[in-house]
Amino acid sequence: MGGGDLVELAKRRGFFFGSNGAYGGTAGFYTFGPQGAALKRNVEDAWRDRFTIKEGNREIEAPTVMPEPVFEASGHLEGFDDMLIACPECDSSHRADHLVEDATDVEDAEALPGEEVEALIADAEIPCPTCGASLSGVPVESFNLMFATDIGPGDAQPGYLRPETAQGIFVEFPRLKEYARGNLPFGITQIGPAYRNEISPRGGLLRLREFTQAELEQFIDPETDDPPLDRVADVEVTLYPATEQEADDGDYVETTIGAAVEDRIIGSPWVGYYLGVAKRWYDRIGVDMDRFRFRQHLPGERAHYATDCWDAESEVDGDWIEIAGFAYRGDYDLSKHDEYGDDSFTVFKRYDEPKTVERASVDPDMATLGPEFGADAAAVAEALETLAARDPNAFDAATVTVEVGEGDAAETYEVESEVANFSIEEVTESGEHITPHVVEPSFGIGRTVQTLLAHAYRTDEVDGEERTYLALEPGIAPRDVAVFPLVTNDDRLVTLADRVASDLREAGFSVAYDDSGSIGRRYRRQDEVGTPFCLTVDRDGIEGDGPETVTLRERDSAVQVRVPVPALVDEVATLREDGDFAALRERHELVETDVETA
DSSP: HHHHHHHHHHHHHTSSSSSOOGGOOOTTTTEEEEHHHHHHHHHHHHIIIEEEEEEEEOOOOSEEEEEEEHHHHHHHHHHHHEEEEOOOTOOOOOOOOHHHHHHSSSGGGSSSSSHHHHHHHHTTTBBBBTOOOBOOOOOEEEEEEEEEEESSSOEEEEEEEEEHHHHHHHHHHHHHHHHHTOOEEEEEEEEEEOOOOOSOBBTTTTTTTTEEEEEEEEEEEETTTOOGGGGTOOEEEEEEHHHHHSTOOOOOEEEHHHHHHHHTTTHHHHHHHHHHHHHHHHHTTTTOGGGEEEEEOGGGOOOOOSEEEEEEEETEOOOOOOOEEEEEEHHHHHHHHHHHHHSSOOOOEEEEEOOOOOOOOEEOOOOHHHHHHHGHHHHHHHHHHHHHHHGGGGGSEEEEEEEEGGGOOEEEEEEEEEHTOOOEEEEEEEEEOOOOEEEEEEHHHHHHHHHHHHEEEEEEEEETTTEEOOOOOOOTTTSSSSEESSSSSSSSHHHHHHHHHHHHHHHOOEEEEOOSHHHHHHHHHHHHHHHHEEEOOOOTTTTSOOOOOOEEEEEETTOOEEEEGGGGGHHHHHHHOOOOOHHHHHHEEEEEOOOOOO
């Protein structure tokens, strides 16, 4: 299957298409049509079921616009950049690393310094993709990907559209820890839009300016909290470690999660645990495991906050694309917000038994500091307290030196040790404040949707005709079932078909109803959007002494069985849950028919 086939199908059948077409379109923005919105929602629900409900986590929904100080603390203001190269002839902008990857054998140009990317562009004589002008010697610059905005009128507060959902969780940690009663570990999830002002959006849903993320922030005590690794120890995975990527003869490592953690291929047991959970989840929702791998980030491409990071990658149209990232973020995020924010981003860790410890303290004589240092007296006293905690030995001398202020504005003061009133006291402590570490699985929902469509795309022949269908998993497909009256000129068939569709909808199923065209064409339409089961109401099902019946057709095999109408809701529910059509065939009469070509 070529990428154009999928894009054409996606547009024609209402999965996704470029936004704002009536106004010439807007690069980097896509609208999900009726089929795509339903598929996307099902993926989100499946993720929520696995990573929120089954993991015992809690979900929040934070604003998409946040004030500038949040991103100053997080590091996004300075470190959230891509490599931009602007054509001097036509002024079009491009991702410099993408140009190198498309024109050379370099696979991860993003991990290289800008100067090296410039040199590669010159050596390969890469032209501007828009006008063909030479880009040799054109500087590669850093471009911050965040969308800026103003919060409020007049002297508005500067803000940004969030580039990830994670910061909404981190900023609210002081309150979220209260809901968890300060007990670690606990996890917070969020599904929602994020925004990145991509230099050169491309690849359908793969690189957008607005996209949906599903993220989990797992807060842990790094000294005492271990993941339930035994649950996933036997999960088989295909790994592509950084060492193998850098080796001349590097190759995949086929192993299990348990062995990979034990052998330190995966450095963090928590990251290993979530790789195992994710592998099972991707397999269940329909990602082709022969076109799936976990790739470790190279040192140069690792995010500023991550000590180790792995990507889940899928093969789509010959390219490997990132569909999720798994990072051990350490205490970076909470420490930074604790430094910049006005609240506490630590938790109180209670000891098993109270401890008696020696603690250095000062009780500065403000009657002396005030006249001597004036308005700076309070800051000097605070600096003395900080010094006592950090370096008690400094008070052994007759005088101590402290610094007040930062940078060029810093002032140095000398204080007599007697004025500081330094002492060592024994105190009994019941616990200590610690900064939790964070483990983050982050999933791209749009990229997962495109992967599922690409991996489910099939062509075959039924009754001598070629057909295209999407082998989407039941429960993930946009529609659970379709209902057809075989003909529309028999009121009995139409009435029963209407009742069957209504009963299924009342039971919570997503139902398509189609009475237009031949039954074969109706099957083809449903096959092409991935509807796993079709119910046809025919005359054989309403005649006779027994209960009314309909034929139930399975998409992939085109095999049909006859099912009593009273049993339909339970049977469709079972099929949506386990997809076991073979078991259904054992319970009901097989239908031999040529209605597909009727």
